[in-house]
Amino acid sequence: MSSDVLDKRELNTPETGGPKSKIEVNDFNFFYGTFQALYDLTLPIYERHITALIGPSGCGKSTFLRALNRMNDTVIGARAEGEVLLNGQDIYAPNVDVTDLRQRVGMVFQRPNPFPQSIYDNVAFGPRVLGRPKARDLAEIVESSLADAALWDEVKDRLDASALTLNPGQQQRLCIARTLAVRPEVILMDEPCSALDPVATLHVEDLMRRLSAQYTIVIVTHNMQQAARASDYTGFFWLGKLVEYRRTPELFATPKEALTEAYISGRQG
Amino acid sequence: MLKTEQAASLPAAQAETTPSRRHSGEWWIEQIIRGAGLSTIFIIGLIFLFLLREGLPAFVRISPLNLLGVRWYPIEELYGLLPLLVGSLLVTVGAVVIAVPLGLITAIYLGEIAPLWQRELLKPLIEVLAGIPSIVLGFLGWVALAPLVQQAGAPTGLTAFTGALILAYMSLPTIISISEDALYAVPKEYRDASLAIGATEWQTIWRVVVPAARSGIVIATVLGIGRAIGETMAVMMVTGNAANIPSLATGMFFQPVRTMTATIAAEMGEVAQGSLHYQALFAIGIVLFLLTFAINSLASMLIGGGKQQRSSQL
Numbered sequence: 001m002s003s004d005v006l007d008k009r010e011l012n013t014p015e016t017g018g019p020k021s022k023i024e025v026n027d028f029n030f031f032y033g034t035f036q037a038l039y040d041l042t043l044p045i046y047e048r049h050i051t052a053l054i055g056p057s058g059c060g061k062s063t064f065l066r067a068l069n070r071m072n073d074t075v076i077g078a079r080a081e082g083e084v085l086l087n088g089q090d091i092y093a094p095n096v097d098v099t100d101l102r103q104r105v106g107m108v109f110q111r112p113n114p115f116p117q118s119i120y121d122n123v124a125f126g127p128r129v130l131g132r133p134k135a136r137d138l139a140e141i142v143e144s145s146l147a148d149a150a151l152w153d154e155v156k157d158r159l160d161a162s163a164l165t166l167n168p169g170q171q172q173r174l175c176i177a178r179t180l181a182v183r184p185e186v187i188l189m190d191e192p193c194s195a196l197d198p199v200a201t202l203h204v205e206d207l208m209r210r211l212s213a214q215y216t217i218v219i220v221t222h223n224m225q226q227a228a229r230a231s232d233y234t235g236f237f238w239l240g241k242l243v244e245y246r247r248t249p250e251l252f253a254t255p256k257e258a259l260t261e262a263y264i265s266g267r268q269g
Numbered sequence: 270m271l272k273t274e275q276a277a278s279l280p281a282a283q284a285e286t287t288p289s290r291r292h293s294g295e296w297w298i299e300q301i302i303r304g305a306g307l308s309t310i311f312i313i314g315l316i317f318l319f320l321l322r323e324g325l326p327a328f329v330r331i332s333p334l335n336l337l338g339v340r341w342y343p344i345e346e347l348y349g350l351l352p353l354l355v356g357s358l359l360v361t362v363g364a365v366v367i368a369v370p371l372g373l374i375t376a377i378y379l380g381e382i383a384p385l386w387q388r389e390l391l392k393p394l395i396e397v398l399a400g401i402p403s404i405v406l407g408f409l410g411w412v413a414l415a416p417l418v419q420q421a422g423a424p425t426g427l428t429a430f431t432g433a434l435i436l437a438y439m440s441l442p443t444i445i446s447i448s449e450d451a452l453y454a455v456p457k458e459y460r461d462a463s464l465a466i467g468a469t470e471w472q473t474i475w476r477v478v479v480p481a482a483r484s485g486i487v488i489a490t491v492l493g494i495g496r497a498i499g500e501t502m503a504v505m506m507v508t509g510n511a512a513n514i515p516s517l518a519t520g521m522f523f524q525p526v527r528t529m530t531a532t533i534a535a536e537m538g539e540v541a542q543g544s545l546h547y548q549a550l551f552a553i554g555i556v557l558f559l560l561t562f563a564i565n566s567l568a569s570m571l572i573g574g575g576k577q578q579r580s581s582q583l
Contacts, residue, residue, distance in 0.1 A: 074464065103466065113458035115480075116459075129472045179465075
């Protein structure tokens with residue numbers, strides 16, 4: 001199947017003059033205890049592009065996302081097989097420092113989850129836990145991260161206010177700023193807009209588009225329009241398998257697999 | 270007052286206009302619940318009034334200089350409260366210094382680090398500890414702890430330190446249990462967010478989970494202090510009951526002291542009702558009451574300050 005799924009020509013791989021891959025997933029299987037959640041995944045994730053993962057609930061797309069920075073490690077009984085190469089190095093190798101990995105592969109969650117601390121402390125959290133930055137450097141990092149997350153203008157006069165005083169859309173952008181503050185290489189987003197209203201959703205999508213100039217972004221979404229609007233590549237998951245993975249416009253315009261077509265046209269799922 | 274009367278008469282008026290049994294039943298239940306609720310406040314008020322009536326005369330009849338003196342010696346009409354205050358303070362502060370860090374660390378272990386089976390086993394055990402009668406702990410302190418303290422070099426085993434140890438042990442179950450509940454209530458989302466940034470387990474616990482549980486931990490500490498400052502029997506047995514201000518030179522904690530509670534308990538039986546000594550003991554009661562009131566107010570201020578305002582969720 002994998003040769004069907006990954007049509008190199010359509011994916012615009014480096015060989016065809018396309019982008020280079022940031023993450024290479026090879027024959028990846030994932031288990032919760034005896035339940036197999038992911039089957040034989042093989043796919044590249046391209047540097048400085050947005051990759052969307054779509055599929056019905058329980059299809060494994062979130063599990064896959066959380067496998068990319070090993071957040072699944074906290075689940076008892078979780079087990080991975082195969083390789084996930086980040087810049088060519090297997091993140092499941094025994095000598096990998098998980099905290100270092102997660103700093104490089106950041107994550108934004110479904111529900112905005114700022115810490116119940118000030119806006120400033122939320123953004124400063126990452127730099128502080130990773131080292132002891134000087135106060136002036138820290139202030140710079142906080143400002144640039146908030147600016148990159150398109151939140152600076154809204155909060156610059158109340159950095160000491162509690163993050164919980166922000167509205168949900170602002171909270172989510174704060175969470176993105178908090179992730180940016182540790183200068184990750186990859187940003188994983190797990191349905192980042194599902195708790196937001198349409199205006200806040202568009203804000204976040206704009207932001208993703210701008211961030212993709214610097215960062216590799218992988219987003220899980222239930223929202224087909226969002227995947228079509230905001231991503232460069234789309235992978236369709238079904239029962240733990242990757243059914244189809246192509247450039248977004250092509251996947252939505254001319255899906256090759258009957259399952260994909262049924263799902264994106266709303267007849268299946 | 271007017272307001273409550275109005276509120277109370279409202280259901281009654283309804284009962285008249287709609288003459289159904291359900292409404293009058295409702296009215297009675299409301300009255301009973303209100304009565305039960307208000308009676309608590311009423312009783313507290315009565316206790317305070319009684320304390321004031323019996324104790325206030327002491328502040329008039331005994332000169333302030335005498336009250337602030339360093340000798341408590343009722344036979345000679347010396348009613349210096351200072352040694353008793355210092356005694357209570359030493360024992361309580363000592364207990365808090367020992368119990369709060371230990372309790373918090375235990376709570377962190379139970380809530381964040383221990384595997385599930387250990388948590389399920391240890392938590393009920395710790396709650397059982399809270400039920401041990403204080404006299405039993407006092408007895409243990411007397412028989413087992415005091416000799417150890419003496420061996421460690423104190424002039425006697427019955428010291429403020431011994432009392433603090435026993436009190437710390439007594440307040441530990443409260444502090445552990447409530448802190449652990451507070452830590453457990455911290456949403457998993459905070460932990461995920463912290464781990465996903467690259468924080469270690471310990472950084473996550475110390476910088477995210479513990480601050481988020483702050484108000485619960487403050488409550489735990491205050492309840493622990495409350496237990497310590499009000500405790501009588503165990504302390505009376507192990508602190509030596511000498512109403513002296515311990516001298517700084519030889520280590521304040523390792524000398525016998527007498528607490529306010531122990532003084533009341535020890536002397537109440539032998540005073541004539543209405544005598545000066547009797548009133549002086551009630552005056553101690555007033556001081557204790559004000560102290561616990563102050564500690565509780567401080568705690569609610571701390572908790573109020575720590576509460577973050579939530580925006581209205583969309």
